[in-house]
Amino acid sequence: MSVWGVAIVISLIAKLAYDIGYFKAQSLINDKNSATPNITQILTIESAQRIVSGALKEDPDYPKTIVTQVIDNNQKLATIIVENNKQRKIGWIIDMRLFFTGDLFNDNGYNLTESIEHQHNISRGEN
CATH class of the missing domain: 3.10.450 (Nuclear Transport Factor 2; Chain: A,)
Known part of the structure; x- marks a missing residue:
């Protein structure tokens, strides 16, 4: 039972680390997209x-x-x-x-x- 418990805990830690990294990467992408100007150029x-x-x-x-x-x-x-x-x-x-x-x-x-x-x-x- 302890082997299964350790395996479950390790998989939960891996899943948690993956989710944190994924959401951090998504927030960086969103920050980068919001930083780019959305300006239409006007020809004078x-x-x-x-x-x-x-x-x-x-x-x-x-x-x-x-x-x-x-x-x-x-x-x-x-x-x-x-x-x-x-x-x-x-x-x-x-x-x-x-x-x-x-x-x-x-x-x-x-x-x-x-x-x-x-x-x-x-x-x-x-x-």
Whole structure:
């Protein structure tokens, strides 16, 4: 009977130690998750200008390409209007860091760049 009693006591101690370690680990994970900021980034003209200047390797204090308007402030795909030498173009910023100008098509083949140019009266200057 004493062997069974010792085995039960050892298994209870092991179970208790496991539970304490598990709950301590869970509380650390929860603390870490609560410490991460849950902030949605907002694309301002200034932040868009920094992204565009960095992508085009221009001087951020005296850029040649100016961001004149943020059309769609989406965190994943933002639409902006840039101006260089009195020519306005539609620009796209992906994930708040990657900038490009050019045609962007949706999954149905619709040219989103042309539609936004039409909405904002931007002439399509073919290079």
